[in-house]
Amino acid sequence: MTEAYLGLGSNLGDRAATLRAAIAALDASSGVRVTRISSLYETPPWGPVPQGPYLNACIGVETTLAPRQLLDLGLAIERDHGRERAVRWGPRTLDIDLLLFGDTSLDEDGLIVPHPRMAERAFVLVPLAEIAPELTVGGEAIASHLVGLDVSDIAKIGPI
Numbered sequence: 001m002t003e004a005y006l007g008l009g010s011n012l013g014d015r016a017a018t019l020r021a022a023i024a025a026l027d028a029s030s031g032v033r034v035t036r037i038s039s040l041y042e043t044p045p046w047g048p049v050p051q052g053p054y055l056n057a058c059i060g061v062e063t064t065l066a067p068r069q070l071l072d073l074g075l076a077i078e079r080d081h082g083r084e085r086a087v088r089w090g091p092r093t094l095d096i097d098l099l100l101f102g103d104t105s106l107d108e109d110g111l112i113v114p115h116p117r118m119a120e121r122a123f124v125l126v127p128l129a130e131i132a133p134e135l136t137v138g139g140e141a142i143a144s145h146l147v148g149l150d151v152s153d154i155a156k157i158g159p160i
Contacts, residue, residue, distance in 0.1 A: 001062040002102040003035075004070060005132065007115070007124045008057050009043075009095040015055040016040060018081055018094050020160055023059055025077045026096075032073070036060030038127035040157040046121060051091040057160055058099070058127040067101045071111055074098060099124065100135065114138070122149040 006026070010018045019040065027034040038058045045051045063070055074096035081094040099115045106113040118124045119137050128135065129142045137145060 001064060002104075004061050004063055004067075004098065004102065005100040005128060005135070006059050006061065006070075006074065007095075007097040007099050007118070007128070008059065009054045009123070010093060011045065011052050011054040012091050012093045013082070016157075016160065019055060019057055022077050022081060022094055022096060023057075023160065025080070026059070026061065026073070029073055031064040032070070033062045034059055035062055036131040037160055038130045040160055041123065041127055042155045042157055043123035044153045045091075046123060047088075049088075049091070054123065055157065056123045056127055058124065058131055060131055067098065067104060067106055067113055068108070068111055070101070071098045097124075099128065100137075119145045120149070122146065122151045122154055125149065126151055126154050 008019050008022055023034060026032050041056050043054045043056050078094045078096055083092055083094050097115055098113060099118050101113045104113055114137055125142055125146050135142050
């Protein structure tokens with residue numbers, strides 16, 4: 001079993017229900033067991049496209065799947081929840097990102113692990129730090145990465 005971490009987000013529809021359903025779908029999938037779930041956080045949108053706020057969360061899973069298989073599972077669950085990839089960094093019903101996969105480093109077409117921009121994104125690091133404060137990214141503790149990020153617009157909503 002490999003311990004992996006996923007970031008989830010939604011800013012369309014019933015955001016909280018979508019995130020709960022995605023976590024349940026992951027946990028019900030063969031070779032995946034959800035072991036840690038962060039609180040929900042409301043966060044401002046990231047990127048150049050005007051849109052509404054997100055709900056974000058992170059989860060830890062134990063998996064027998066390979067990194068590409070776990071990514072593909074996340075993409076399938078996104079599609080099942082109406083995700084359309086029309087605009088990069090645009091609004092979405094569901095986003096599932098593979099953040100970390102054990103101590104694996106990968107750089108393949110469509111899959112980079114650790115996630116290449118996670119250390120720049122408070123909406124990822126805040127919920128990740130809640131469930132796995134011991135993790136390091138690029139050799140630095142999550143808390144160290146958070147020092148340089150603006151977390152003032154991130155609001156903890158409560159449990160999923």
